[in-house]
Amino acid sequence: MQQDDTPSGRGATRYDPKGVPGTRLRERLREPPPGPARPGFWRSPVRGVRFTSVLGAVLLVGVPVLFVTGLLSYAAYNPDLRGNDTTPDRGWLGFYLFAWPTDPHWLYRLTQGVHVTLGIVLVPVLLAKLWSVVPKLFVWPPLRSAAHALERLSLLFLVGGVLFVFATGILNVQLEYIFPGSFYPLHFYGSWVFIAAFVVHIATRVPVMVRALRGRRHTGDEDGLASPAPAAPTISRRGALGVVGAGSLLLFVTTAGQSIGGSLRGTALFAPHGQDPGPGPNGFQVNKTPAAVGIRPEELGDDWRLVVRAGGRERVFTRAQLLALPQDEAALPIACVEGWSTGDQLWSGVRLARLGALVGGTAGEDEGVFVESVQSRGAFRSAALRDNQVGDRRSLLALRVNGADLSPDHGYPARVIVPAAPGVHNTKWVTRLTFGAV
Ligand code: HEM
Ligand SMILES: Nc1nc2c(c(=O)[nH]1)N[C@H]1C(S)=C(S)[C@@H](COP(=O)(O)O)O[C@H]1N2
Numbered sequence: 001m002q003q004d005d006t007p008s009g010r011g012a013t014r015y016d017p018k019g020v021p022g023t024r025l026r027e028r029l030r031e032p033p034p035g036p037a038r039p040g041f042w043r044s045p046v047r048g049v050r051f052t053s054v055l056g057a058v059l060l061v062g063v064p065v066l067f068v069t070g071l072l073s074y075a076a077y078n079p080d081l082r083g084n085d086t087t088p089d090r091g092w093l094g095f096y097l098f099a100w101p102t103d104p105h106w107l108y109r110l111t112q113g114v115h116v117t118l119g120i121v122l123v124p125v126l127l128a129k130l131w132s133v134v135p136k137l138f139v140w141p142p143l144r145s146a147a148h149a150l151e152r153l154s155l156l157f158l159v160g161g162v163l164f165v166f167a168t169g170i171l172n173v174q175l176e177y178i179f180p181g182s183f184y185p186l187h188f189y190g191s192w193v194f195i196a197a198f199v200v201h202i203a204t205r206v207p208v209m210v211r212a213l214r215g216r217r218h219t220g221d222e223d224g225l226a227s228p229a230p231a232a233p234t235i236s237r238r239g240a241l242g243v244v245g246a247g248s249l250l251l252f253v254t255t256a257g258q259s260i261g262g263s264l265r266g267t268a269l270f271a272p273h274g275q276d277p278g279p280g281p282n283g284f285q286v287n288k289t290p291a292a293v294g295i296r297p298e299e300l301g302d303d304w305r306l307v308v309r310a311g312g313r314e315r316v317f318t319r320a321q322l323l324a325l326p327q328d329e330a331a332l333p334i335a336c337v338e339g340w341s342t343g344d345q346l347w348s349g350v351r352l353a354r355l356g357a358l359v360g361g362t363a364g365e366d367e368g369v370f371v372e373s374v375q376s377r378g379a380f381r382s383a384a385l386r387d388n389q390v391g392d393r394r395s396l397l398a399l400r401v402n403g404a405d406l407s408p409d410h411g412y413p414a415r416v417i418v419p420a421a422p423g424v425h426n427t428k429w430v431t432r433l434t435f436g437a438v
C-alpha cells in the first residue's frame with residue numbers, strides 16, 4: 001500500500017488550495033505582518049546599539065551588586081535556624097548560607113541600604129534599557145530555529161524575571177510587607193530565575209556591548225535596534241541618557257537618606273517611615289506599633305513577665321527584677337529589610353548571654369536562643385538567634401534606650417537588640433527566651 005493513500009494523508013505531498021507550493025507559503029510567512037514586527041514601526045532615532053550598551057554597562061555593574069546584597073540579606077535572617085525558616089523548600093539554593101556575623105555592627109545597615117537603594121535607583125535605567133530593545137521583542141519570524149527558540153525562552157525569563165523581582169521588592173518596601181510570609185520565597189526564587197537568564201544574556205551581549213562602546217560609530221541597524229526609518233530627533237542620545245541619569249539621581253536623593261541618616265534623612269521623601277520621627281530619647285523610626293500588631297495595652301502593663309528557659313530550668317522575671325540585674329550598654333542601629341535604618345541608639349539592659357547563664361548555668365552559655373513576644377499573630381512575633389549572636393557582649397535584652405525607658409512603640413517592657421542583625425530579629429515586647437532551642 002502506498003503511504004499517500006492513508007486517510008490521514010500522513011506522508012502525502014502537501015495540498016495547497018491556492019496552488020502555492022509550501023516553500024512559497026513559508027517565504028510569505030517570513031514577511032512580518034503589519035504592526036510592531038515591521039522594522040519601520042519603531043521610529044525613535046534614539047534607539048541603537050550604543051544607547052542600549054551604555055544602559056547595559058550600568059546594569060552590568062548594578063545587577064550583580066543587587067544580587068549579592070540580596071543573597072547576604074537572606075543569609076542575615078539565619079534561615080537555617082529552627083524557628084526562622086521562611087523558605088523551607090529553598091533546597092540547594094541555600095548552599096552558600098553562613099553564620100551571619102555581629103561585626104561590624106552596621107553590616108546589615110550597609111548591605112540592606114545598598115540593596116534597596118540600588119534597586120530603586122536602577123529602575124529608570126532598567127525601563128530605558130527595556131524600551132531601547134523593545135523592537136527586538138517583536139522580531140519576525142518569532143521562532144527561526146531550536147536555538148532561536150531557546151534564546152527567546154531565556155529572554156522571557158530575563159524580562160519576566162526582572163519585572164517580577166523589581167516589582168515584588170518595591171511593593172514590599174512601599175506597602176510594608178504586603179506579602180506576609182510569602183514575600184521571601186517569591187523574591188528569592190524569582191531572583192535566581194532572573195540571574196540565571198541574566199548570566200546567559202551577558203555571556204552573549206558583553207562582546208556586542210564592548211564593540212559598541214569601543215567607538216566605531218554605528219550607523220546602520222545591523223543589530224536591529226536602530227530604526228531604519230527614524231523620525232526627526234526631539235532629543236539627542238546623550239540627552240536621553242541624561243534624562244535617565246537625572247531620574248536615577250532624583251530617586252537616589254529621595255531614598256538614600258532613609259539609610260544614610262543625618263541631615264539627609266530630611267530628603268528621604270519616599271521613606272516608608274517618614275523623615276521626622278519626633279523628639280526625645282525614643283524619637284527614632286517606629287516600624288509597627290503595639291496596636292498595629294494587635295497587642296492590648298494591659299499585656300504590656302504590670303502583669304507582664306519574662307520567662308527564661310535554659311539548661312532544663314525556667315525562671316520568671318518582673319521588669320523591676322531585670323532592672324536590678326547588672327545593666328550593660330550598646331550603641332546599635334535598627335536596620336530594616338525595607339532599607340531604612342536609624343543611627344546608633346544607646347540601648348541598655350541585660351546581656352542575653354548573662355540571662356542564659358543566670359538560669360541555665362554553663363548550659364545556658366554558648367547557645368542560640370528562641371525569642372518570643374507577647375504578640376500572638378504576625379510573621380515577626382518571634383525570632384531565632386545564633387550562638388555567635390547570643391555570645392556577643394553587645395546583644396541585649398534592652399529595657400531602656402538613650403537614657404529613658406523604652407516607649408511602647410519601641411518594645412516596652414523589653415526588646416532584643418543584636419549587632420548587625422536585621423530589624424526583624426530585634427524582637428519587641430519580648431516575653432519568653434528559650435536558650436538552646438534553635
Ligand atoms: C536587567 C537586566 C537586563 C535585561 C532585562 C535586558 C533585556 C534585553 C533584551 C530583552 C534585549 C533584546 C534581546 C534580543 O536581542 O532579542 C537586550 C539586548 C541587549 N542587551 Fe540587555 N538586558 C539586561 C542587561 C544587560 C546588560 C547588563 C548588558 C551588558 C552587557 C546588556 C547588553 C545588551 C545588548 C548589547 C543588547 C543588544 C545586542 C543585540 O541584541 O544585538 N543587557 N537586552
Ligand atoms: N514583636 C515584634 N517585634 C518586631 C516587629 C514586629 O512586628 N513584632 N517588627 C520588627 C521589625 S521588621 C523591625 S524593622 C524592628 C523595628 O524596630 P523599631 O520599631 O523600634 O524601630 O522591630 C522588629 N521587632
Ligand SMILES: [Mo]
Nearest residue numbers: 336337423424
Ligand atoms: Mo523591619
